Amino acid sequence: MAVESGRERLTVFSRLPLPGQSKTRLIPALGADGAARLQQAMSLRAITLACLCARRRPGLEARLALSGPLERATDCFGRLLPVEAQASGDLGERMAASFRAGLEAGASRQLIIGSDIPGLSVERLQQALDALQDKELVLGPARDGGYYLIGLGRELPPALFHSMPWGGPEVLGLTLARAAEAGLSCRLLPTLDDVDEAADLGHWRRARRQAPALSPDDGVSVILPVLNEAERIPAQVRRLFAEGADEVIVADGGSEDGSVQAAAEAGARVIHTPPGRAVQMNHAAREARHPLLLFLHADTRLAEGWRDPLFAALSGAGGGERVVAGAFRFKVDGRGLRYRLMEWLVALRCRLLRLPYGDQGLFCRHEVFFRVGGFPETPLMEDYLLVKRLRREGRIHLLPLPALSSARNWERAGFWRVFLAHRLVLIGHALGVPLPRLARLRRRLLRGPERKSA
Known part of the structure; x- marks a missing residue:
């Protein structure tokens, strides 16, 4: 019948x-x-x-x-x-x-x-x-x-x-x-x-290595790991929706300043997770409803018009490999030659090694993110380690559009102190120093609490 x-x-x-x-x-x-x-x-x-x-x-x-x-x-x-x-x-x-x-x-x-x-x-x-x-x-x-x-x-x-x-x-x-x-x-x-x-x-x-091409109609979930960002998060959430996000997931690691309410009132989906940026982002990725994931810091602002280039990158191929992930150009809102030097060094590293990380707005196919196991839940360098995993799956694309990050952490701890801490962590990791030990070293160098989230 x-x-x-x-x-x-x-x-x-x-x-x-x-x-x-x-x-x-x-x-x-x-x-x-x-x-x-x-x-x-x-x-x-x-x-x-x-x-x-x-x-x-x-x-x-x-x-x-x-x-x-x-x-x-x-x-x-x-x-x-x-x-x-x-x-x-x-x-x-x-x-x-x-x-x-x-x-x-x-x-x-x-x-x-x-x-x-x-x-x-x-x-x-x-x-x-x-x-x-x-x-x-x-x-x-x-x-x-x-x-x-x-x-x-x-x-x-x-x-x-x-x-x-x-x-x-x-x-x-x-x-x-x-x-x-x-x-x-x-x-x-x-x-x-x-x-x-x-x-x-x-x-x-x-x-x-031939992942299905994505189009802007397929949707993007933007994930923000947050800890005590009540002043910044409402504007960030509203801006992301205005510029093309299909959903914004705020993964709160235990804020005590009203971040949760502020994010929810701005229209974000809020989930509560244990503290730790990798843990927060992994929890949010499991809840995402769209085939493209974009991980962003609460104090990083994308250039207008980011949505279409992002999907265009994931619909292209290079060297016979489908693009599986990518990031934006690193830019800092701080003034002075030292910040321009840092931006130049990051651009050089990305161009030579295809290894973006940090405040660069990492985006990734949902399928590939789960296939590689998500962010390693380590006390630091989770984005660096994830990108290294992703490079084994396909091509990492670098968009020329900037992701503008706040210089607040650099200014608070001191530019050269932060710069030195980052370099020592990378060198220590290359030499095989355990990440928990590097996290303790970084904390001592910056004379502050161990990082909990973005």
């Missing part, structure tokens, strides 16, 4: 990346932890594709259906998509339950996709949904004899999934035969490779 035209639903079927329970056929090649990390990375890619498809297709609802304890879902995948638990039973029973739930919710065209197809794209998802406007069944064949995508434009025929030998090479053929018996009109999409065996890993390696 056909279903009247209505909403569309796209469900990503995946599982939590639990060592020993994820991609078990790849454990001999990758180890239990490596197989789990691969499961997470491929799931993040599928989640991103579903999110982008929903943003570009009005009326499409995208969801993530997981097997495993849902309380860990946000830590692994963030909140780009609403999460639901898969039903019990074999794969067919779980997919059948998902299709029935979508039908009851009013979805007339539904897709379910797996998470281990590197060649899947937003365009392929759109093609499948378009095909359901005049076909009752859409299948995306996998090269191993199964399928990576199934779409229905009508109620589920009872026999379609019954007693199916899931995981075997005859799944696609049996599905097509049963669809013909049920009188379903069918469309086949191009065949794609999945990743189940060690020999398949090359498909993922080629795909991981």
Whole structure:
């Protein structure tokens, strides 16, 4: 029985990346932890594709259906998509339950996709949904004899999934035969490779550096780690919204000066976290609802018109690699030759090493941020360490637009004292000095409390 035209639903079927329970056929090649990390990375890619498809297709609802304890879902995948638990039973029973739930919710065209197809794209998802406007069944064949995508434009025929030998090479053929018996009109999409065996890993390696292009319509979440910034935060939040932020998340590390109320009144989403800039930013990233993350200090102001160049950078490629992250040009509002010297040194470091950090407005794809594990939760240098991780994933792009930072911390502690402390920390890290020890050294040099947030 056909279903009247209505909403569309796209469900990503995946599982939590639990060592020993994820991609078990790849454990001999990758180890239990490596197989789990691969499961997470491929799931993040599928989640991103579903999110982008929903943003570009009005009326499409995208969801993530997981097997495993849902309380860990946000830590692994963030909140780009609403999460639901898969039903019990074999794969067919779980997919059948998902299709029935979508039908009851009013979805007339539904897709379910797996998470281990590197060649899947937003365009392929759109093609499948378009095909359901005049076909009752859409299948995306996998090269191993199964399928990576199934779409229905009508109620589920009872026999379609019954007693199916899931995981075997005859799944696609049996599905097509049963669809013909049920009188379903069918469309086949191009065949794609999945990743189940060690020999398949090359498909993922080629795909991981070709992240989906982002457009300004896809949205950016701006994250501000805050501690006692009541005087600055309202203007910063309002300015960010006026200049193109889709959401501003203020991660408060225990302010006592009214920062929380001021941020909320300015329109920000406020979350409460333990103190520590890396901890605060990681918590906020898990709550972000957009596929692009921008991390900014409360006292750093971006140049007007920053939004379009930011998305343009992430839609380009360099050296065969898709851009995965970037930053703005460092600029300080302090007067004097010493500040210009510092700006020149930072520009030189960025040009030669492609290593932006500090007050430069770091931006990053949501998918890649989670794939590399977010900010290392260290007492300092978390941005430096994150950028080094990101460079292994793709290209870091430097925008010519300035990020203007306040000179207040430099003026309060003394310019040359701060300059020396930063240099000694970098040298100490290069020599292998533990970061907690470097944090104590920095505190003594600056004669102030250890840094808690931005």
